[in-house]
């Protein structure tokens with residue numbers, strides 16, 4: 001079991017406080033990180049993955065404080081993030097993408113990831129030629145083949161059709177069943193919440209909810225953030 | 235090498251053999267062979283000498299394409315390592331090292347070490363530092379030799395009287411063709427290996443590569459050092475075919491021609507810079523043409539370099555495929 | 568051997584005048600990088616273009632030095648602008664721009680070498696006679712003093728323009744954040760064009776003032792290029808308001824080393840200073856240049 005404890009994590013961009021002393025921990029193997037646009041979800045994932053350096057706070061992963069380490073060190077420790085905006089290596093084929101990133105250059109692992117993300121038909125195509133849905137799946141496949149113990153998925157089904165999204169959710173379910181730990185950032189709650197163990201909701205850089213999915217919709221602060229907020233009350 | 239089979243010597247050899255069956259690579263080998271044999275029966279001494287220079291420039295182009303073309307970390311320091319090799323040859327020879335093989339081995343080592351020392355600090359930094367500093371290298375080296383040649387006990391601003399590789403250009407050509415073919419083979423294998431794949435990935439998006447747990451610095455430093463060793467080796471062969479290892483080997487013609495060759499080569503073999511093999515075909519064509527223009531009857535000796543520099547400008551402008559797709563800033567996400 | 572007093576005087580005078588001249592030589596380069604984020608390698612070659620133009624007009628054809636200087640600066644602006652337009656408008660790719668502008672500089676080097684017969688150096692006249700006067704007991708060329716004076720005026724003018732005027736603020740806004748500036752209706756392309764004209768004019772002016780103290784040769788472009796580049800590193804790439812202090816630091820390091828070492832080590836010292844800064848302070852004196860860390 002992977003252990004992730006985030007305490008008092010803060011990130012400022014100039015004077016803009018994007019993460020405001022965020023604390024939470026992963027109690028089970030999967031966690032949905034949700035919140036309105038601009039809440040700071042991507043920034044939080046970036047801080048966990050080392051893409052941005054936190055202004056303050058601790059990130060303990062298996063008893064090691066990883067806050068501020070470089071991305072490749074964190075990735076080697078076992079945390080790998082996907083990008084909200086797909087970011088393929090444009091001149092490489094799908095197969096080459098996976099060959100670059102596969103842990104131990106293990107062909108079996110690679111073949112399994114190709115199958116799991118339904119990318120077999122695109123193997124020999126370069127990223128330039130892929131449709132959007134395939135690029136989204138490639139983003140996921142790249143993360144899977146690294147053998148990371150904790151995946152940080154930034155809107156894995158964002159922008160996809162209902163059908164395409166179902167495919168990815170199915171893949172995620174399978175991964176979960178195999179014991180893969182993951183944090184999923186998503187706006188599409190209906191598709192994601194049913195199969196995660198916990199939900200953390202962010203609003204303006206602060207945690208407003210941290211609990212099981214069952215209590216999420218009924219929570220007053222969550223309702224406020226999503227539907228009922230009067231901005232005057234702030 | 236291709237990574238499909240499980241590791242092991244037998245598989246490695248089989249994989250290597252499979253990669254080397256590529257038609258384009260075989261065609262390049264045939265070209266090198268033909269060019270080595272042709273002047274033994276046909277043409278003037280000048281023709282043979284031109285082909286000798288062609289092999290040297292092709293070796294340089296391969297080195298440049300392997301490191302700069304493949305990684306996108308453009309180096310303008312090629313003449314520095316070329317000149318370093320030429321000077322090292324002279325220095326070693328004056329200090330009692332005999333035998334072409336030992337001299338060239340020393341050159342390779344010196345280039346490798348020089349490349350390592352330069353790359354380790356500069357390739358840590360992203361952005362334009364590396365390219366700019368690499369441009370300073372040949373400039374500084376030239377002014378260093380001019381200032382210190384007496385202190386360094388050089389006979390003049392460089393070493394004269396370096397022994398020839400072989401008694402005639404016709405005899406030198408087969409030797410240099412073999413070394414060129416060897417550099418081609420190693421570069422081609424490296425490009426097709428997992429190592430080469432990581433380098434191509436770095437060119438596309440280095441941060442994305444690091445974010446998946448691959449530390450890019452060792453890859454960049456390794457390929458740059460190796461290429462610098464090859465460039466210094468080429469400088470050594472140049473010193474041994476001209477009998478002089480001096481300041482003129484820091485000249486930027488030893489950047490312009492290799493870059494031109496690599497760019498034209500990239501257009502021949504699709505896929506942009508870093509394609510390796512194209513340099514062989516482009517190299518013979520460009521160097522033979524340039525040597526042809528230099529013949530006295532055209533009275534263009536002095537104009538050859540400006541003409542080729544101009545052609546290179548036009549290619550960079552109008553051959554978008556050659557440099558690959560612009561790698562503009564990416565959206566942070 | 569000179570006394571300690573005169574050693575200090577020599578280092579002070581040559582260091583200060585040299586620093587001011589270096590600032591003039593570097594200003595255009597740091598400006599382009601600061602505002603357009605482009606490393607323009609034609610920059611040094613423009614210096615050479617001015618040298619040869621003045622030689623052709625004033626020495627070979629007997630045109631007055633003022634007219635020749637004006638024409639030379641105009642040609643430098645023309646060459647600078649055309650190179651920029653060719654490589655930036657058509658292909659906005661920094662790698663292509665660096666390779667392309669380097670090739671233009673090398674083309675000019677080989678072309679001048681061909682057109683003006685080899686490596687021989689030529690002397691060109693200055694705007695004022697190249698006689699020396701004593702400053703603190705140190706003999707220094709009047710031309711160098713003029714160049715230093717003009718440099719200080721240029722740096723101060725640029726500073727006031729950028730800090731105090733509306734059009735200057737546009738420049739500064741573009742330098743610090745091109746994307747946001749664009750949102751406010753500032754066209755980065757237009758600003759970059761303005762900057763390229765300005766920087767070509769600045770290096771042209773520097774050449775008119777400084778080249779007469781040396782020689783015109785086909786490889787002379789490397790001198791100002793090395794200086795401009797090292798000053799840019801020391802000041803911090805993009806921090807063009809740090810050009811003056813950075814130029815003084817480079818100049819004083821060189822003059823001090825040169826005073827004690829009997830060989831020409833100016834280029835080596837410049838290179839060493841650049842390496843030291845890159846290793847210890849990659850953002851330079853100006854500090855805040857973001858080292859391209861994106862996610």
Ligand SMILES: Nc1ncnc2c1ncn2[C@@H]1O[C@H](COP(=O)(O)OP(=O)(O)OP(=O)(O)O)[C@@H](O)[C@H]1O
Nearest residue numbers: 013016018036037038039040041042043044084566
């Ligand atoms: N590199 C940066 N520099 C300055 N501000 C930033 C940076 N990255 C993010 N921000 C700001 O931080 C805030 C949170 O952004 P973030 O991308 O983390 O939100 P998010 O919750 O992922 O939103 P979305 O659901 O739209 O993806 C935004 O106001 C954004 O403008």
Ligand SMILES: [Mg+2]
Nearest residue numbers: 041042043084
């Ligand atoms: Mg986001």
